[in-house]
Amino acid sequence: MKKAQILIPKPGSKFQRVQCKECGEESVVYSHVSTTVTCKACGNILAEPTGSIAEINGKILGNAE
Numbered sequence: 001m002k003k004a005q006i007l008i009p010k011p012g013s014k015f016q017r018v019q020c021k022e023c024g025e026e027s028v029v030y031s032h033v034s035t036t037v038t039c040k041a042c043g044n045i046l047a048e049p050t051g052s053i054a055e056i057n058g059k060i061l062g063n064a065e
């Protein structure tokens with residue numbers, strides 16, 4: 001099943017570069033995800049929706065443009 005991700009900008013929202021704890025792959029993760037984001041390389045969960053700011057499960061490297 002392919003997950004469609006609809007990104008609705010909210011005040012204070014941003015894109016962050018997150019490094020996977022398992023394989024080191026870097027991904028850009030939206031700070032207010034509405035669906036679980038997994039690593040494209042190994043499938044590890046990178047971010048989980050909490051209703052507001054996503055819980056990031058990895059190393060935040062900084063903001064992405």
Ligand SMILES: [Zn+2]
Nearest residue numbers: 020023039042
């Ligand atoms: Zn990974």
